[in-house]
Amino acid sequence: MTDLPGIVVTGASGRMGRMLTEIVTASERARLVGVLERPGHAWIGQDVGEAMGGAPIGVIVSDDPLEQISQAQAILDFTAPAATVEFAALAAQARCVHVIGTTGLSEEDLSKINAAGRHATIIRAGNMSLGVNLLVQLTKKVAEALDEDYDIEVIEAHHNQKVDAPSGTALMLGQAAADGRGVSLEQNADRGRDGITGARTRGHIGFTAIRGGDIVGEHDVMFATAGERIVLSHIASDRAVFARGALKAALWGQGRKPGEYDMLDVLGLKEN
Numbered sequence: 001m002t003d004l005p006g007i008v009v010t011g012a013s014g015r016m017g018r019m020l021t022e023i024v025t026a027s028e029r030a031r032l033v034g035v036l037e038r039p040g041h042a043w044i045g046q047d048v049g050e051a052m053g054g055a056p057i058g059v060i061v062s063d064d065p066l067e068q069i070s071q072a073q074a075i076l077d078f079t080a081p082a083a084t085v086e087f088a089a090l091a092a093q094a095r096c097v098h099v100i101g102t103t104g105l106s107e108e109d110l111s112k113i114n115a116a117g118r119h120a121t122i123i124r125a126g127n128m129s130l131g132v133n134l135l136v137q138l139t140k141k142v143a144e145a146l147d148e149d150y151d152i153e154v155i156e157a158h159h160n161q162k163v164d165a166p167s168g169t170a171l172m173l174g175q176a177a178a179d180g181r182g183v184s185l186e187q188n189a190d191r192g193r194d195g196i197t198g199a200r201t202r203g204h205i206g207f208t209a210i211r212g213g214d215i216v217g218e219h220d221v222m223f224a225t226a227g228e229r230i231v232l233s234h235i236a237s238d239r240a241v242f243a244r245g246a247l248k249a250a251l252w253g254q255g256r257k258p259g260e261y262d263m264l265d266v267l268g269l270k271e272n
């Protein structure tokens with residue numbers, strides 16, 4: 001029992017934090033050794049099982065990341081960019097695996113995370129589900145096969161509390177389309193149409209974000225040309241798919257050398 005990797009879940013009261021806490025608690029391959037919330041949060045000091053409305057499980061919600069991460073083999077982090085950058089530095093100090101699901105990271109955040117990857121094993125993906133990571137590879141292949149006569153549009157839909165757009169998944173899919181086409185996403189992304197935009201620019205990769213209700217996460221990649229459309233689609237209806245992917249990543253990362261990895265590495269889907 002004590003040989004199982006010890007996992008800390010951050011952002012425990014969040015939509016993903018609750019799901020991660022449940023999945024790790026139920027796992028026979030890992031043990032939950034800590035849960036974190038931001039300072040001042042009402043859950044601090046409570047047993048996390050009770051805070052979630054169930055029976056106590058003997059793990060108290062803490063606001064001390066240094067103390068929690070130093071006793072863990074992995075941290076599962078679906079929080080917010082500033083918190084994730086802080087946790088990456090602590091994971092580097094503790095030489096532990098940092099699984100990052102947080103999206104909306106800036107270039108500056110990413111360069112700090114990259115620096116932490118000199119000492120921590122970092123696994124980061126805008127979407128940890130098997131289905132979306134397969135969709136990424138399919139998108140790349142279809143984009144490779146088609147020329148710019150096919151307009152590429154990425155359409156995503158999420159719940160009304162999501163704070164970043166386009167979603168991390170949409171950006172992964174856009175990047176895969178750009179890679180398949182052999183172009184730079186930065187130079188070809190069309191991220192917001194409003195007003196008299198003029199006709200669509202040939203070769204651009206467009207993004208549309210829908211926000212409403214309790215949508216867990218839906219993504220389409222459309223390849224549209226005169227006379228036909230191909231639409232690759234993924235629908236997540238349960239956040240457990242992300243949490244299971246995150247736990248898989250934490251276990252895969254054990255004993256792995258420090259550096260930055262993604263879910264394609266974890267799932268063995270990376271092409272050489």
Ligand SMILES: NC(=O)c1ccc[n+]([C@@H]2O[C@H](COP(=O)([O-])OP(=O)(O)OC[C@H]3O[C@@H](n4cnc5c(N)ncnc54)[C@H](O)[C@@H]3O)[C@@H](O)[C@H]2O)c1
Nearest residue numbers: 011014015016037038078079083101102103126127128242
């Ligand atoms: N990669 C994926 O597969 C995937 C899947 C779902 C969500 N996400 C991303 O995960 C993030 C969280 O999503 P959510 O829907 O759970 O959000 P949420 O707002 O429900 O939860 C975030 C939690 O993080 C906590 N938090 C913020 N700062 C903290 C700190 N310094 N220390 C500890 N806790 C802190 C908040 O209090 C909150 O409870 C978002 O960026 C989202 O896009 C990624």
Ligand SMILES: O=C(O)C1=N[C@H](C(=O)O)CCC1
Nearest residue numbers: 103126127162167168169217
């Ligand atoms: O609920 C969210 O927020 C999600 N975020 C990820 C993204 O930005 O793509 C994954 C899907 C759910």
